[in-house]
Amino acid sequence: MSVRFDPVTRRLSLDPRDPAFYHDPYAAYAAVLSHTPVAYWEELGCWCFFGFEEVNRLLRDRRFGREILHVATREELGWPAPLPHTRHFDEVDAHSLLEREPPVHTRLRALVSRAFVSRRVEALRPIIEELANDLVDAFPKEPFDLITRYATPIPVRIIARMLGVPYEMAPQLLAWSHDMVAMYGVGRTYEVETRADQAAAEFAAYIRRLVDERRASPGDDLLSVLIAAEEEGETLSEAELVSTAILLLNAGHEATVHALGNAVHAVLRHGVPMDRIVHDDAAMSRLVEESLRFVPPLHLFKRYVLADTDESGIALAKGEQIALVLGATGRDTRIHDAPDALLPERAQPLHTSFGAGIHFCVGAPLARLELQCALRVLFRRCPELILTGTPHPKDSWHFHGLDALFVKA
Numbered sequence: 001m002s003v004r005f006d007p008v009t010r011r012l013s014l015d016p017r018d019p020a021f022y023h024d025p026y027a028a029y030a031a032v033l034s035h036t037p038v039a040y041w042e043e044l045g046c047w048c049f050f051g052f053e054e055v056n057r058l059l060r061d062r063r064f065g066r067e068i069l070h071v072a073t074r075e076e077l078g079w080p081a082p083l084p085h086t087r088h089f090d091e092v093d094a095h096s097l098l099e100r101e102p103p104v105h106t107r108l109r110a111l112v113s114r115a116f117v118s119r120r121v122e123a124l125r126p127i128i129e130e131l132a133n134d135l136v137d138a139f140p141k142e143p144f145d146l147i148t149r150y151a152t153p154i155p156v157r158i159i160a161r162m163l164g165v166p167y168e169m170a171p172q173l174l175a176w177s178h179d180m181v182a183m184y185g186v187g188r189t190y191e192v193e194t195r196a197d198q199a200a201a202e203f204a205a206y207i208r209r210l211v212d213e214r215r216a217s218p219g220d221d222l223l224s225v226l227i228a229a230e231e232e233g234e235t236l237s238e239a240e241l242v243s244t245a246i247l248l249l250n251a252g253h254e255a256t257v258h259a260l261g262n263a264v265h266a267v268l269r270h271g272v273p274m275d276r277i278v279h280d281d282a283a284m285s286r287l288v289e290e291s292l293r294f295v296p297p298l299h300l301f302k303r304y305v306l307a308d309t310d311e312s313g314i315a316l317a318k319g320e321q322i323a324l325v326l327g328a329t330g331r332d333t334r335i336h337d338a339p340d341a342l343l344p345e346r347a348q349p350l351h352t353s354f355g356a357g358i359h360f361c362v363g364a365p366l367a368r369l370e371l372q373c374a375l376r377v378l379f380r381r382c383p384e385l386i387l388t389g390t391p392h393p394k395d396s397w398h399f400h401g402l403d404a405l406f407v408k409a
């Protein structure tokens with residue numbers, strides 16, 4: 001892997017598609033952070049912030065936003081016309097809470113947040129534990145892939161259940177979601193775009209059919225709650241309802257699968273003694289935070305500059321993008337001692353793995369509960385769990401995880 005950095009111009013050259021980088025990006029982050037918390041990354045074509053203080057602050061800074069078209073036109077930004085072959089994807093994206101700024105974001109977020117209050121999330125604990133135990137019961141005697149048999153089904157089935165999507169749809173949800181999130185990777189191709197568009201069209205059509213069914217016979221699921229909000233005139237349009245359901249179904253598993261896979265891998269590779277931790281809720285919660293700091297699943301999010309401004313001595317123009325490297329912040333030596341060690345007893349494992357500010361992950365309480373339950377059940381039931389073979393890292397950087405993690409129980 002070649003990392004070149006010029007301390008005078010703060011220009012960084014590093015190919016994000018180089019497997020040596022995305023298999024283990026932390027050495028490159030450390031190399032950058034040893035010089036500077038902010039650099040112009042040539043291959044990404046934008047200023048990137050790596051330091052904990054900077055990322056944590058800028059995520060909350062209203063000079064930057066996920067949306068720009070509310071304060072600028074496409075012509076002003078020099079953007080080309082929307083692509084016809086991504087219109088279904090763009091339609092879903094355009095109404096997604098993640099892609100909006102206030103006041104639309106505030107309204108959508110308030111509706112969704114109700115579903116994730118701690119009381120509702122906590123009620124899922126026995127369901128997650130039962131599911132985790134059922135999955136362990138089905139582990140084979142020979143080595144198997146933990147991502148397929150454990151890390152994937154837990155978050156997928158739980159979020160499907162929350163939304164009231166039948167369990168048999170899980171494989172289809174995964175396929176649609178994978179095709180859609182590929183749009184956020186580096187080096188997007190025409191093929192990636194057309195697949196994502198088709199997935200978005202099919203997913204939206206499916207959700208519309210489900211909405212019609214739930215309108216006729218409402219349940220106690222989140223989709224029925226959102227439909228009621230729409231019908232009671234709480235200003236949720238049908239397009240927003242569809243986008244919100246798709247966002248929750250996708251975001252509800254993509255990152256958690258990898259957070260869980262990464263955590264199990266880190267625990268096994270670093271030989272963390274789990275016998276005491278699995279019987280101590282506070283210790284388990286600390287281990288989960290430490291693993292989110294140490295091996296976070298999402299490494300990069302971007303923001304638009306909403307008006308000309310100056311930040312860290314850099315002149316930023318309205319409409320340009322900056323990148324916040326969430327994956328680097330937990331390794332910042334300015335706030336952590338021994339950041340490259342996985343220390344389950346670390347008093348304050350600070351990280352930005354769930355973001356910060358108005359877009360802070362709405363599913364964080366659910367993700368934390370899933371991680372705690374899944375790790376507890378796994379290591380209680382399989383105290384002899386060992387790695388067999390070398391894990392297969394995913395062919396991506398933004399979504400940092402493993403395609404497969406072979407273990408023996």
Ligand code: HEM
Pocket residue numbers: 059066097098099109159247248251252253255256259297298301302326352353354355356358359360361362363364366367
């Ligand atoms: C370990 C697992 C997870 C991680 C690391 C994670 C991380 C994140 C991050 C970093 C953001 C902010 C993105 C930004 O600022 O641009 C975010 C937003 C979001 N996440 Fe998560 N997430 C996880 C699990 C979940 C789950 C389980 C759900 C849903 C059930 C969920 C739903 C969402 C939603 C809806 C947003 C958008 C919030 C907004 O824009 O206001 N996430 N997540």
